[in-house]
Amino acid sequence: MRHPIDPFTPAVELAAAIRRKEVSPVEVAVGCLQRTDRLDPLLNAFCHRADDDVLKAASAAADAVVRADSPDDLPPFHGVPLPVKDLLDVAGWPTTHGSAGADPAPAAASAPVVRRFVDAGFVLLGKTTTSEFGTVSFTESEALGISRNPWDPDRTPGGSSSGAGVAVAAGLAPLAHAADGGGSIRVPASCTGLVGLKPTRGRVTDATVDVEGLGTNGVLTHSVADTAAVLDVLARHDPAAWWSPPAPRRSFADAVTAAPPKGLRIGVLVDPPIDGLAVDPACLTAVDTTLRTLEAAGHHIVDVPLPLPPADELVSTFTTLWNVAAAGVELAHPDRVEPHNRVLREAARAVDSWAYAEAVKRSQHLSRRIVEAFVTGFDVLVTPTMACLPPAVGFWRTEGDDDPLAPLVKCYPLAVFTSLFNVTGQPAISVPVHHDDATGLPVGVQLVAAPWREDLLLQVSRTLERAHSWTDRRPALA
Secondary structure, eight states: OOSSOOTTOOHHHHHHHHHTTSSOHHHHHHHHHHHHHHHHHHHOOEEEOOHHHHHHHHHHHHHHHHHOSSGGGSOTTTTOEEEEETTSOOBTSBOOTTOTTBOOSBBSSOOHHHHHHHHTTOEEEEEEOOOGGGOSSSOEETTTEEOOBTTBTTBOOOSSSHHHHHHHHTTSSSOEEEEESSSTTHHHHHHHTOEEEEOOTTTSOOSSOOGGGTOEEEEEESSHHHHHHHHHHHOOOOTTSSSOOOOOSSOHHHHHHSOOOTTOEEEEOOSOSSTTOOOOHHHHHHHHHHHHHHHHTTOEEOOOOOOOOOHHHHHHHHHHHHTTTTTTOOBSOGGGSOHHHHHHHHHHHHSOHHHHHHHHHHHHHHHHHHHHHHHHTOSEEEEESOSSSOOBTTTTOOTTOOOTTHHHHTTHHHHTTTTHHHHHOOOEEEEEEEEETTTTEEEEEEEEESTTOHHHHHHHHHHHHHHHOGGGOOOTTO
């Protein structure tokens, strides 16, 4: 491995170098912390740093490398740094949920997802910024400040996994935990030029099922191989969970090295599911580039429409479920919750249990109609990840507009293509196939498959990665 360590080294390669004793976990951790010292005052990726804890864990990892009889005795990501989005508990660290109203007391125990990361050998690097309760696609808050895009600090990095995207895109961490309830892995992946997979509903379990399964956990990475290898860590069968599938017969890391089946049926959706939204030409170019690449690889573009529900039905169903996203969050200062989230909480409390149950059933009916299209019509659907390029910081503010829900409504262009597949629960991935020369910004495309077919998405994504080599692209400031 080259010295100094390239901060954009994929996590799988970094783990292999640590096992070969070419680099120490302490060296890797110190490099991440030093880059964070230098770049994060501008970018604001981290909301909680515990450098002493990081160095202690890295030192213990280094000692374990020395003691190991064989490199194979070490866990797969031994000594690799990974920050955690500030929606999950890490024992001994506070969890703000991005809110000034949160209880600042340190968490008593780590969430199951965090424990899986630790069991896999990751060194927890701190906590990254998120919008309050993860409800909007940017982080600009009283509690955590403004997170900025490394490709253009005057623009948002997307969200709600804002800090995760910033940390990986700027080389502050080789990869980062993220969570997705409406696009919060895929939107920052598109904004910051990363790979972001939202797994199938139920594939990755945590302590509870989040928002009727709309929400799930994953990572933001530079490469498809890293995404696949971490999914193997997270997608373990969990017999204590409310639902959990059996472990896949073949690892995702192995699947990604295999060629996808020839002659896949590739569907296309470029018209937003909500009327009245225009799609930026750069986002359409990303789709065109993807379709040309897949057609050249021997797949077939099919003209099969996706059976979308009426826009008002989709929005009302999603929002009824989304309004309860912050349920269970302990608040020390409820009066400090941001206005849009106060409105969502009040709206949730105004819906009786019967109406909520009806919304759950509606979501299941519309989901079934859409998923059936993947059985009869196509194998993979291609859409823009977003309908727009990363907006300017403060885009959600309009002078004279005192509507408390404006931050949520202004996020429609960012999440209009992603949130649909949180409702259906299908696996969906954003990959940065395009780079817009006019703005210098990365542009993602979203691939969607039938439930439990993450393997197929990873294989197709690897085809695109080979053709477009986005891992060589770096923001100038990084």
